[in-house]
Structures are given as C-alpha cells and as structure tokens.
Amino acid sequence: MSDQPTTNDSAVDDVVHGERIVLNQLTKRYPGQKTAAVDDVSMEIPAGEIVMFVGPSGCGKTTTMKMINRLIEPTSGTITIGDEDVTDVNPDELRRRIGYVIQGAGLFPHYTVADNIAIVPKLLGWDKQRIADRVDELLDLVNLEPAQYRDRFPRELSGGQQQRVGVARALAADPPVLLMDEPFGAVDPITRQRLQDELLRLQEELRKTIVFVTHDFDEAVKLGDRIAILDVGSEIVQYDTPEAILAAPANEFVEGFVGHGAALKQLTLTRVRDVELHDAAVTHIGGDAQEAISQAQEFGRDWAIVLDEQERPQRWMSLRELARPGALRSVSRDPDLETISPASTLNDALDEMLTSSHGVVVVTGRRNKYQGVIRVETIMEAMQSLGSASSAPGSAEAVPS
Amino acid sequence: MNFWEFIQDRWSLLWFQGYQHLSMVVQSLLIATVVALLIAVLTYRSSMWTGIAEAGAAVGLTIPSFALFGLFIALIANGVVLSVLVLAFYGSLPIVRNAVVGLRRVDPTLVESARGMGMGRMSTLWRLELPMAWPVILTGIRVSAQMLMGIGAIAAYASGPGLGSFIFSGLSRLGGANSTNLAWAGILGVVVLAIALDVMLNIIGRLTTSRGIRV
Numbered sequence: 321m322s323d324q325p326t327t328n329d330s331a332v333d334d335v336v337h338g339e340r341i342v343l344n345q346l347t348k349r350y351p352g353q354k355t356a357a358v359d360d361v362s363m364e365i366p367a368g369e370i371v372m373f374v375g376p377s378g379c380g381k382t383t384t385m386k387m388i389n390r391l392i393e394p395t396s397g398t399i400t401i402g403d404e405d406v407t408d409v410n411p412d413e414l415r416r417r418i419g420y421v422i423q424g425a426g427l428f429p430h431y432t433v434a435d436n437i438a439i440v441p442k443l444l445g446w447d448k449q450r451i452a453d454r455v456d457e458l459l460d461l462v463n464l465e466p467a468q469y470r471d472r473f474p475r476e477l478s479g480g481q482q483q484r485v486g487v488a489r490a491l492a493a494d495p496p497v498l499l500m501d502e503p504f505g506a507v508d509p510i511t512r513q514r515l516q517d518e519l520l521r522l523q524e525e526l527r528k529t530i531v532f533v534t535h536d537f538d539e540a541v542k543l544g545d546r547i548a549i550l551d552v553g554s555e556i557v558q559y560d561t562p563e564a565i566l567a568a569p570a571n572e573f574v575e576g577f578v579g580h581g582a583a584l585k586q587l588t589l590t591r592v593r594d595v596e597l598h599d600a601a602v603t604h605i606g607g608d609a610q611e612a613i614s615q616a617q618e619f620g621r622d623w624a625i626v627l628d629e630q631e632r633p634q635r636w637m638s639l640r641e642l643a644r645p646g647a648l649r650s651v652s653r654d655p656d657l658e659t660i661s662p663a664s665t666l667n668d669a670l671d672e673m674l675t676s677s678h679g680v681v682v683v684t685g686r687r688n689k690y691q692g693v694i695r696v697e698t699i700m701e702a703m704q705s706l707g708s709a710s711s712a713p714g715s716a717e718a719v720p721s
Numbered sequence: 722m723n724f725w726e727f728i729q730d731r732w733s734l735l736w737f738q739g740y741q742h743l744s745m746v747v748q749s750l751l752i753a754t755v756v757a758l759l760i761a762v763l764t765y766r767s768s769m770w771t772g773i774a775e776a777g778a779a780v781g782l783t784i785p786s787f788a789l790f791g792l793f794i795a796l797i798a799n800g801v802v803l804s805v806l807v808l809a810f811y812g813s814l815p816i817v818r819n820a821v822v823g824l825r826r827v828d829p830t831l832v833e834s835a836r837g838m839g840m841g842r843m844s845t846l847w848r849l850e851l852p853m854a855w856p857v858i859l860t861g862i863r864v865s866a867q868m869l870m871g872i873g874a875i876a877a878y879a880s881g882p883g884l885g886s887f888i889f890s891g892l893s894r895l896g897g898a899n900s901t902n903l904a905w906a907g908i909l910g911v912v913v914l915a916i917a918l919d920v921m922l923n924i925i926g927r928l929t930t931s932r933g934i935r936v
Contacts, residue, residue, distance in 0.1 A: 391837055415839035426834030430852050430931035440838050473933030489838075499837075 336368035338529030339402035339496040341388060346397035348383055357383050359553035360397070365546075367496075368527040372544035374537055374577060380554035381533050385499055388531060389418045401497060416440055419498040419528070423505045425486030427474040433459070433485050434470045440493045458488040463518065463688070480511035487519070491526070500532045504539070513668055516543055520591075520663030521686070537577045541566070541588050542665055549574050562589060585667075587703070592669055592683055593662035595702045597692030600625050600680065605634065605651050609642045616642075623678055625690065626651045632688040633659060636678055659684045662691065666702055669694045727902040735887070739910050742883035743918065745876065746869045749805050753812030753869075754862055760813070761820030762846065771821050778814040786811060786872045790879040804873070804881030811872055812865040819861025823854030852931060859926045863919055870915040874907065884910040 348358040358380040365371045373381040386392040390411040398407045406414050427436050434455045441451045456466040462484040474482055504512040540547045541562040548559040558570040569575040601616035601624035612624040623636045635654035658672045659682045672681040680693045764770035789807055797803040827850045835845045877885025884907045891903030
C-alpha cells in the first residue's frame with residue numbers, strides 16, 4: 321500500500337501540509353430506503369493530494385464527501401483524518417479543521433468579504449489583529465487586492481471573484497483538509513478554467529489534502545492527482561491516477577466517462593511547467609523602447625511584452641507602437657490580455673493561443689509574475705514527446721483499499 | 722370653540738395622553754417582537770409547526786379586539802397591564818407570520834455552508850438566519866406597529882392609557898359641547914403618532930440591515 325509516485329509531479333516538493341484521510345467501510349442508509357446511498361466504501365486519500373470524486377448524479381459522491389466533515393452522519397463505518405478517528409468527535413469542532421467550498425461559494429450576503437473570510441478564525445477565537453492580517457494574506461493569495469476588495473459585499477463581486485473568496489474563506493484557519501463540492505460548476509467556462517489554474521497554483525504552495533466532487537471528467541483529469549470514478553451507491557469503479565485511467569479504463573462504465581478523444585485529453589495531462597517556455601522580447605513601463613525593438617527583431621518577432629515594476633505583463637506592443645516617441649512612458653493594462661499559469665494544461669494554452677491574436681500565450685507565475693511564453697511549436701514538441709513516452713510502461717494499477 | 726382653539730386649550734392633556742399611547746404601543750411592540758421571534762424560531766424548521774403557527778396567527782387576527790378587551794377585564798383589573806397584554810397578543814401575530822416566512826426563505830445552501838464551517842445551530846441562527854430574515858421581520862414589525870396604534874385606542878374602553886380616552890369620551894356624548902372635537906383630536910393624534918413611529922422604525926431598519934442585503 322505504498323504511495324505510488326505521481327507521474328506528472330514537478331520539481332516543486334514543498335512540505336505536505338495535508339493529512340491523510342481514510343474511509344473505512346463507510347455506509348449511509350436513509351430510513352425508509354431499501355438501497356444504501358453510500359454502500360460500504362473504503363478508500364485512502366493520501367496526504368497532500370487532490371482526489372477527484374467523479375460519477376453520475378445520484379451516485380453518492382457528494383454524500384460520501386459530506387460524511388468526511390459529518391454534514392451527513394454515516395450509518396456505519398469510520399473516518400480517520402491523520403491519525404485521529406473523527407467518527408465521533410464534536411462535528412462543529414471537526415468542521416473548523418476542514419475547509420469547505422460549495423458551488424456558488426455560499427458567501428454570507430450580509431457580511432463583507434473580510435467578515436466572510438474571518439468566520440472560522442472568529443469561531444476559533446483568534447484576536448482581531450491576527451484575523452485582519454490573515455484576511456489580507458488570503459486575499460493576496462487568491463489574487464484579490466485586499467484594499468480594494470476587503471470591504472465589499474458579495475453582491476458587488478463577479479461569480480469568479482465570489483468563488484475565490486469562497487476558497488480564501490475555506491483556507492482561513494489553514495485546515496489540512498479541503499472539501500470542494502462542485503465549486504466551479506456555476507461559473508462560465510473561461511472563469512472556470514482560470515479558477516482551476518489558480519487552485520493548482522495554490523496547491524503547489526499549500527499541499528493540502530483536497531477532496532473535490534465534480535461530474536466533469538475533464539475537470540477531474542486536469543485537477544486530480546487521483547480520480548475515483550464512482551457508480552451508484554458510491555461504489556468505487558476505478559481509483560487511480562488520470563494517466564492510468566485514460567490509458568486503461570477499468571470497464572465500459574469508465575470508458576463512458578473518459579469519452580472520445582483520449583489522445584487529445586493527454587494534452588490536458590501535460591502542464592505548462594513541464595514544457596520548456598520560450599522567450600519573448602520583454603520590456604518595462606518606462607523602459608528603453610529602442611532596446612525592446614532590437615530584442616524583438618533578434619527573435620524575429622513583431623511584438624514585445626510590456627511588464628510593470630512588479631514584473632506583471634501589461635500588454636503586447638507592436639514594433640510600430642514601440643517606435644513612437646514616449647511609447648513606454650505610460651502603458652495601461654490590456655484588459656483582454658490573457659495569461660496562463662505553470663499549472664495550466666497545454667490544452668488551456670492551445671485554447672488561449674487560438675483565441676489570441678498574437679499566436680502566443682503569456683505564462684505567469686505567482687502574483688502574476690511574467691515567466692515566458694508558449695508558442696505553437698512548444699505544443700507540437702510536447703505532443704511528439706508524449707507520443708514516444710506513451711509507449712513506455714504506464715503507471716501501476718494499484719488501487720489503495 | 723373651533724378645532725384649533727380646542728387643541729390649544731387641551732394641548733397638555735393631549736400631549737400627555739399621546740405620550741402614554743406611544744409608550745404603551747412601543748412596549749407592547751417590544752414584547753410582541755420577542756414573543757413572535759421565539760415562536761418563529763421554535764417552529765420554522767418543521768413544516769407542520771410552521772403551518773400551525775401561521776394558521777394561529779391568521780385566526781388570532783380575526784378576533785375582534787373590542788371583545789377581547791371586554792373579556793379580559795374580568796381577569797385582569799389593572800387597565801395598563803391588560804392593555805399591554807392584549808396589544809402584545811395582537812402585535813405578535815403579523816410578526817410571527819413574517820418571521821417564519823423570512824427564516825424559511827434563507828437559502829439552504831448558505832445554512833449548509835455555515836454548518837460546514839463549524840458554526841453551531843445557535844450561531845447559525847444568530848449570525849446568519851436572523852440577519853438574513855431581518856428585513857422581512859422588520860416589515861412585520863411595521864405592519865404590527867400600525868395595527869397597534871389603532872387597536873391601542875380601544876384600550877381606553879378597559880380604562881387603559883392613551884388617546885382612546887379622547888375618542889371614547891367624545892363619542893359617548895355626541896352632540897354635546899366639543900364632542901366631535903374630542904373625537905377628532907384623538908383620531909388625529911393616533912394618525913400622527915403612527916406616522917412618527919413608522920418613520921422611526923424605518924430608520925432603525927436602515928441602521929440594522931447590512932448594506933449587503935439592503936434593497
């Protein structure tokens with residue numbers, strides 16, 4: 321039952337902050353119903369990993385998840401978090417140690433963003449200054465400017481921003497475990513992709529144990545270190561890494577979920593950080609335009625990317641624009657400038673590339689710092705190396721029980 | 722003596738009875754609110770009890786207040802206590818109805834997210850459900866306040882305080898000197914007080930409702 325190494329792990333190997341979760345013969349039977357909603361489920365969720373629960377609606381995936389923080393009390397079986405059997409501990413105290421994110425974020429409409437994030441710290445009796453510091457730290461972490469968003473009310477935020485605050489709120493007391501119940505189900509596809517990228521970026525730093533319920537298999541492939549494919553009664557049909565499931569679906573039920581285009585989905589498995597980024601001509605606000613022009617010409621490109629003093633990309637400028645006097649004196653941020661993170665998949669990168677007018681997409685790291693660009697060639701190279709790698713022995717099928 | 726001269730003549734008495742009237746209504750309203758919220762909090766989680774509470778409130782409102790005052794005189798001799806009790810009874814009815822509706826309308830996913838963060842039942846009620854239902858509850862309180870202003874005038878029948886004494890003494894000797902002036906002064910006083918109280922409640926409502934849910 322040793323932990324099997326995840327195949328797409330990168331060099332990032334921070335301390336794992338999460339804790340292992342073990343479900344042992346967990347059953348939920350509602351009175352008056354013949355079949356159990358969750359029938360004798362046993363599984364181990366390794367510390368610091370994202371485990372996706374995927375299955376058709378009504379399969380019991382949400383019920384299974386809600387038994388972990390005992391929003392639903394199991395009829396029988398045990399739940400262990402870390403080394404502690406939590407099946408009988410005080411549920412309110414247990415839940416303060418488990419972050420919980422639901423669809424639509426579930427922010428309190430009558431609380432400000434700061435008050436929403438402060439809910440669990442307040443329950444834990446933190447002092448005011450510590451709470452205020454934590455709120456700002458978390459807003460920063462989810463890419464919302466604290467001074468600008470702290471005192472807003474949820475209705476003054478977009479769906480994506482609300483969902484970010486929801487994540488910040490769940491992380492407030494730094495819980496080792498995070499439960500996410502279709503958190504990105506209610507936002508538009510572009511926002512969803514961005515939120516997914518952010519979650520992956522956060523997870524690189526945080527290394528929480530995350531249980532994530534979704535009905536979207538592509539989301540599961542993108543986010544999951546492991547995927548548990550569940551059938552009615554929360555029966556675990558297959559529990560493995562995305563690579564292994566894509567390569568060898570256990571049966572027709574799983575094949576149905578994987579769907580067509582498994583080869584293209586491999587693009588979803590390769591992260592931007594796993595490929596070598598290209599350089600682009602880079603300049604700064606207030607920088608030397610002439611230098612930028614010669615740099616771009618060296619690359620054989622007609623565009624240079626302008627960064628602000630914090631290395632955050634602002635906009636692409638053409639050579640002609642750069643040649644204008646004072647071109648770099650003040651540069652406003654292009655609201656349409658799309659960026660992706662190292663945790664994004666090549667699939668996302670390709671998507672952005674096809675919709676942007678530059679044929680390249682900018683990659684940014686923490687705090688939106690510029691890291692490099694991806695070009696079509698980058699993806700072609702990655703595809704070719706994927707093709708040769710897939711003939712190598714795949715990962716083992718060991719299903720933890 | 723015309724109406725304005727009459728008002729000037731009886732100003733101090735009118736002022737005193739007006740104050741008594743307002744004080745009686747406000748006290749009854751406070752009791753009514755507390756009682757109504759207790760009833761609502763105890764019943765809103767169960768459909769059956771909610772139904773009973775709502776039906777009870779609807780039936781209660783149909784009881785003629787005059788009759789209730791009359792019946793209670795035999796039981797409680799003190800006019801002030803009697804008046805406040807009867808008014809609190811009537812006042813609680815619209816508040817119960819609105820509070821139950823308001824509490825039941827709170828989005829269940831919000832309640833679940835509160836519970837999921839480790840907020841207990843009481844904490845969820847106090848910090849989430851009541852504040853969210855508050856605008857609806859407050860509407861009930863305002864309806865109740867208007868109603869009590871009117872019913873409060875009947876308290877004079879049970880020798881209670883308030884502007885009712887003007888109206889009753891006016892009506893009891895219709896045709897006599899100043900009888901209509903007395904009645905009109907009472908009525909007008911009640912209306913003015915009702916408007917003043919409503920404005921006050923409106924201000925309280927704005928101050929106590931979070932900007933995040935204010936319409």
